[in-house]
Amino acid sequence: MRHPLLIPDLRELLHDGEVDAVRDFVSEYHPGRIAELIEDLETEDGESLFRVLDRRTRADVFTYLDHERQEQLIAAMLPRDAADMLHLMSHDDRADLVGRLEENVLDPVLPHLAQAERDDIRRLASYAPGTAAAAMTTDYVTLPPHITVRDALEQLRREAPDRETIYYCYVVDRDRKLIGFVSLKRLILSRRPALVEDVMQQDVIFARADQDQESAARQIDKYDLIAIPVIDAEDRLVGIITHDDAMDILRQEQTADMLAFGGVTSGAETKEETYWQGRIVTSVQRRIGWLLFLFVAGFLTKIVSEHFKDVRLKLPDLADFVPLMIGTGGNAGSQTVGTIIRALALGEVRPAEGLRVLARELLTGTLLGVMLGLIGFGYIWMLHGSWGFAAVIGLATLFICMWANTVGTAVPFLARRLGIDPAVVSAPLISTLVDATGLIIFYSIAILLLIKLGGH
Amino acid sequence: MRHPLLIPDLRELLHDGEVDAVRDFVSEYHPGRIAELIEDLETEDGESLFRVLDRRTRADVFTYLDHERQEQLIAAMLPRDAADMLHLMSHDDRADLVGRLEENVLDPVLPHLAQAERDDIRRLASYAPGTAAAAMTTDYVTLPPHITVRDALEQLRREAPDRETIYYCYVVDRDRKLIGFVSLKRLILSRRPALVEDVMQQDVIFARADQDQESAARQIDKYDLIAIPVIDAEDRLVGIITHDDAMDILRQEQTADMLAFGGVTSGAETKEETYWQGRIVTSVQRRIGWLLFLFVAGFLTKIVSEHFKDVRLKLPDLADFVPLMIGTGGNAGSQTVGTIIRALALGEVRPAEGLRVLARELLTGTLLGVMLGLIGFGYIWMLHGSWGFAAVIGLATLFICMWANTVGTAVPFLARRLGIDPAVVSAPLISTLVDATGLIIFYSIAILLLIKLGGH
Numbered sequence: 023m024r025h026p027l028l029i030p031d032l033r034e035l036l037h038d039g040e041v042d043a044v045r046d047f048v049s050e051y052h053p054g055r056i057a058e059l060i061e062d063l064e065t066e067d068g069e070s071l072f073r074v075l076d077r078r079t080r081a082d083v084f085t086y087l088d089h090e091r092q093e094q095l096i097a098a099m100l101p102r103d104a105a106d107m108l109h110l111m112s113h114d115d116r117a118d119l120v121g122r123l124e125e126n127v128l129d130p131v132l133p134h135l136a137q138a139e140r141d142d143i144r145r146l147a148s149y150a151p152g153t154a155a156a157a158m159t160t161d162y163v164t165l166p167p168h169i170t171v172r173d174a175l176e177q178l179r180r181e182a183p184d185r186e187t188i189y190y191c192y193v194v195d196r197d198r199k200l201i202g203f204v205s206l207k208r209l210i211l212s213r214r215p216a217l218v219e220d221v222m223q224q225d226v227i228f229a230r231a232d233q234d235q236e237s238a239a240r241q242i243d244k245y246d247l248i249a250i251p252v253i254d255a256e257d258r259l260v261g262i263i264t265h266d267d268a269m270d271i272l273r274q275e276q277t278a279d280m281l282a283f284g285g286v287t288s289g290a291e292t293k294e295e296t297y298w299q300g301r302i303v304t305s306v307q308r309r310i311g312w313l314l315f316l317f318v319a320g321f322l323t324k325i326v327s328e329h330f331k332d333v334r335l336k337l338p339d340l341a342d343f344v345p346l347m348i349g350t351g352g353n354a355g356s357q358t359v360g361t362i363i364r365a366l367a368l369g370e371v372r373p374a375e376g377l378r379v380l381a382r383e384l385l386t387g388t389l390l391g392v393m394l395g396l397i398g399f400g401y402i403w404m405l406h407g408s409w410g411f412a413a414v415i416g417l418a419t420l421f422i423c424m425w426a427n428t429v430g431t432a433v434p435f436l437a438r439r440l441g442i443d444p445a446v447v448s449a450p451l452i453s454t455l456v457d458a459t460g461l462i463i464f465y466s467i468a469i470l471l472l473i474k475l476g477g478h
Numbered sequence: 479m480r481h482p483l484l485i486p487d488l489r490e491l492l493h494d495g496e497v498d499a500v501r502d503f504v505s506e507y508h509p510g511r512i513a514e515l516i517e518d519l520e521t522e523d524g525e526s527l528f529r530v531l532d533r534r535t536r537a538d539v540f541t542y543l544d545h546e547r548q549e550q551l552i553a554a555m556l557p558r559d560a561a562d563m564l565h566l567m568s569h570d571d572r573a574d575l576v577g578r579l580e581e582n583v584l585d586p587v588l589p590h591l592a593q594a595e596r597d598d599i600r601r602l603a604s605y606a607p608g609t610a611a612a613a614m615t616t617d618y619v620t621l622p623p624h625i626t627v628r629d630a631l632e633q634l635r636r637e638a639p640d641r642e643t644i645y646y647c648y649v650v651d652r653d654r655k656l657i658g659f660v661s662l663k664r665l666i667l668s669r670r671p672a673l674v675e676d677v678m679q680q681d682v683i684f685a686r687a688d689q690d691q692e693s694a695a696r697q698i699d700k701y702d703l704i705a706i707p708v709i710d711a712e713d714r715l716v717g718i719i720t721h722d723d724a725m726d727i728l729r730q731e732q733t734a735d736m737l738a739f740g741g742v743t744s745g746a747e748t749k750e751e752t753y754w755q756g757r758i759v760t761s762v763q764r765r766i767g768w769l770l771f772l773f774v775a776g777f778l779t780k781i782v783s784e785h786f787k788d789v790r791l792k793l794p795d796l797a798d799f800v801p802l803m804i805g806t807g808g809n810a811g812s813q814t815v816g817t818i819i820r821a822l823a824l825g826e827v828r829p830a831e832g833l834r835v836l837a838r839e840l841l842t843g844t845l846l847g848v849m850l851g852l853i854g855f856g857y858i859w860m861l862h863g864s865w866g867f868a869a870v871i872g873l874a875t876l877f878i879c880m881w882a883n884t885v886g887t888a889v890p891f892l893a894r895r896l897g898i899d900p901a902v903v904s905a906p907l908i909s910t911l912v913d914a915t916g917l918i919i920f921y922s923i924a925i926l927l928l929i930k931l932g933g934h
Contacts, residue, residue: 050681054701082843119757179666187705188663189645206662208645209750210635224520225506245510248645265721266702271730273699276732277820283739284816284905285809297821302838306685306845309813316809317875323801334797341790342796345779345913348801352808353741353772353906357765360740362735365753382758394773401777419731419773449740449905452810457801 029062036063036070044074053079057086061173070099078183081110089122097127105134108143112186114159114267117146125339139394146261153230154238157271158252158261163191167219169203171212178206186264190249198258200226202252218319228253231260236275240369255327278445279367283360285312285450316450322458330331330465340468344461346427351460353423354390358383358430359452366434366444376435379427387427391420410472417471424458425463479622480912485518486910492519492526498619500530509535513542532797534639537566544755545578553583561590568642570615570723573602588614602717610694611687614708614717623657623675627668634662642720646705649678653713656682656707667805684709687716692731695724696825735823735899739816741768741906772906779804786921789929796924800917807878807916808909814839814886814906822890822900832891837883843883847876866928874920874929882912 035044048056048071056075060083061066072095075083084107096104096119101190108116108131119411120128132140142160147154163185165174174191182188189207193202202222212221228251229238242265244252249262281287287308304334334341362379365371371379384425399416403409430452432446491500504512504527512531516524516539528551540548540563543585554562564572564587576584576599588635592911598616605611621630630647636642647665649658650795658678670676684707685694698721721728737743743764783790790797818835823826828836838891855872859865886908890900891925 030829052679052681052683052701055681055683110883175819181541182663182667188666193557201818207638211638223506223508224512225508227508227511241726243722245508245827248721265704265725266699269699269721269725272725273730273824278825280732280739280820281816282737283736286813286816287550296824297817297826297835302842302845305817305842309842310846310849313806313809313813313846313850317802317806317853319804320802323805324798327798331794335794338787338791338794341800342780342783342787343670344797344800345783345804345917346773346776349776349779349808349910349913350769350773351803352805352909353769356740356904356906357742357769358740360742361753361761364736368729368733368752370753379753386758386761386765389758390766391767393762393766394769397770397773448812451870452807452814453808453909458803461801 028059032059033063033067034072036067041074044071048075048410049079049280050381053082054086057084058086061091063095065122065454069095077106081107085112085115092119092124094439096123096131101130102134103274104131108135109139110184112159113142113161114146114157114186117143121147149231151237153231154229154233154235154252154263154385155260157235157238157267158263159186160261161186162196162249162251162262163188164259165191165204165218166196167195167217167222169218171209171216171218171221172214172237175209175214178209186262187249190247190262190329192226192251192259192262193218194259197256200228200253200257200259202226203251203277226251229253229263234265235271239271239275240261242268243272247437249420275367279322279363282364282445283448284318285448287312312448312450316454319454320457323461326458326461328467330461333465333469334343337468337472339411340414340465344464347415347422347464348457348460350419351426351428351456352449354423355426355430355452355456356449357386358387358427359434359447359449362431363444363447366438373438376432376439380431383427383431384424387424388420389428391423394423396419413466414464414471418467421467422456422460422465425459426452429459487528488515489519489523492523497530498526501532504531505535507760509538510542510876512539516543518549521550521605525551531751533562534566537563541568541571546796548575549579549583551578557586559586565589566596566640568615569598569617570602570613570642573599574697577603578768605687606667608691609687609691610685610691610708610719611716613694614719615642615643615723617715618705618707618718619644620650620654620715621660621674623646623649623651623673626670627665627672627674628670629678630674631670634665642718643705646703646718648682648707648715648718649674650715653712656684656709656713658682658714659707659714682707685719687711691719691727694719695727695731698724699728707763709879733824735819739904741772741904743768754892768906770903772910776913779917782830782914782917782921786917786925789921789925793924793928795867796870796921798919799923803871803874803878803920804909804913804916806850807882807912808905809882810843810879811882811886811912812905814843814883815890815903815905818887818890819900819903822894829891829894832887832895836887839883839887840880843880844876846883850879851876859864870920870924870927874923877919877923878912878916881915882908883909885915893906 032044032047035047037472039147048059060071063071067184072080146160159183163178163181178188178191186229189206191204191206193199193204202224203220203226204218204222208221227241227245227247229241231252238250242263247265249264251259252261254260254261278287395416398419399412402415403412434447435453437444437447488500491503502513516527519527528536528539602616617640619634619637621633634644634647645662647660647662648656649660651657658675658680659676659682660674662679683697683701683703685697687708687710694706698719703721705720707715708717711717734743735794812876851872854866854875858871860867889908889911890903893900893903
């Protein structure tokens, strides 16, 4: 949704110093779109546009800018104005920003912030990355239980400008313990003299501060929430995670899972970086780890191959089938592990169900292996007229599929058992594991059928 | 968040016919949790629990039940009650449900619905699956531009019970053309005598009815929206997609992408089915397609291998390295294609940037290949003392990595160019494509260095 036609007009207005016209021009836009306009303009024009926005819009627009642009703008602002913007920003975005800024930019700004805000930033920055607490914001609405709906609505109206959302309100007692929840919709539908505690819902779906952020985001998804409250070990409300942040979390986790599955990263990374933002050196550094490990592990196939040198010298045509056999094992294993990792990530299968899943995947592998094996058998028989070779290919295909499905199921479950995220298990890892063992299966069947039973 | 301790209590209350106590018991729960309770109870107890819920709660809870349970319950209800529930359900869920029900269940129910509701169901069911229109709901709030904020709030209060969300309101003219948007937060903050058209935002972020549902969901994600309006070719508002449905869409698409990347499905499927819901036969049917295609394509490696029979007979030790070489190609290709598919899916790289991406990945592949190649060279040299073999492995590793990265980049871009979703490109497909060509690279380098140059 870029606006290439608007840019020249906007540039002209900015150059002519038509502040009011520019402000009018963008006043109708979503902050995310204004951010796009700023990014599409040259640096200086972008800064001018940003400067003419009113305080609140500026804070909203800022959140949608890329990190580089954010740092440029902050550095160019008066410390006082920068502090005012931090004051108006959503609390989680503010804490993230402060965490990213250089000290020389930050030091003049912080003294302009109220002590309470500095404490809030410090607190939000102190939570371990990847936890629900690290993903939460602190600008939410709390209500005491004993006020009326009328007073609650009045309070919401007063607080609305400074809150990330007013659609969900959390009811807390004097110790800030979370005792209920009421949506704005419910408040609007309730009789005005009723008490908040009478209209609130007591069974609140919440996340723990130290809970994994992905599982908190999945709760938002599962129960269709706009936000989820986060509570500490003493059941005190410490923040909320909003639906839009939950979406960001799930997108990042899924990117991490996809890259881990492709064998690019270890899956532990949650750093958000788009394709072009990453440097080539970083990309090489990420990828060399797994690639090197798998390369070294791949030397196992050489050892296996050497071990079966005799049979290969006797039957040199066998070697022609090696890539096909290990390729098929890799493909079946990759299918299985993709299915299992995703089912584990979504909680569709529980870690305790390993054996049931294994039985199911082994049966699937057997059925797949029988079909492919028959096709391989038929094809080789027709082409070469040798039933011995045909039988070796057919049987090896069957057993390799069964084995690949077993490995593709067992490894993610074992990882989970060892406390490792199953998402680190990649298609290349399973392929590499199945390569050497697939060779053993293939050569062993060849020895049995062609040499011991003389089928050649 | 299951409640194993509650189940026995609840069962007892149900068996004793304590309707009020049961209703009290669950009145504090989120509908999603009541649905879990129903699923944890035996069928009959679950039905009893469902029956005691009040009409509105029943319609809410119903949405969270699994499909099988939904169909059981509908079949057990009086047609009149079922119609009342359909009337209260969210419009998109209702249309989905009606689409799934058998005719013999549906036929007695439909006549109890108002004509307008039957039309709404029919209209929602008529949109092509996968489009924004097919994912939208029609129970949203519209406001005329010329009423006051006070009247708008009064209207919201009246309509709230029947609307999926009242937090976003859409302003339409007499022809239902979308002319603005106003959030409930903005209404609450506005002066009561102001007109809606004066407080509304005119630049509305929208989706087109025939737009891909994933791209509509990504707009919700990008601009942090609670809902996005969907308009038809004449700019008329026809529905909205809410944030929770957007999350579902993204989750399903990402599952589809992951399975497609693992080579399980073609990626076109968007049917939601959890691991245990799918039958083994279905799973085999899905998987055999790609597996068989890749198996047949894998015979290419046999043809290549036969072609190089002479060099293999002269240098039988070469065969020991074949699995390592093609494995490394598969791994590098899998890393690349995973990165590219994800970047394309998120719109981080545009289809037109193919050449820039190719240059970048080729450079990455070269750097990775140099590192792995040097390690392979050093290892073979130390182990075998043959510089010729060491050089073959080193150079083949380098060229195979470069080639694998090229294929892993080019294929998803080509797919996009051909109008195919790049997500159908799987790690196994790239591996298989690189296997045969990797063999050619390996054997060609071996012939050049060991036979022509006599390096052996």
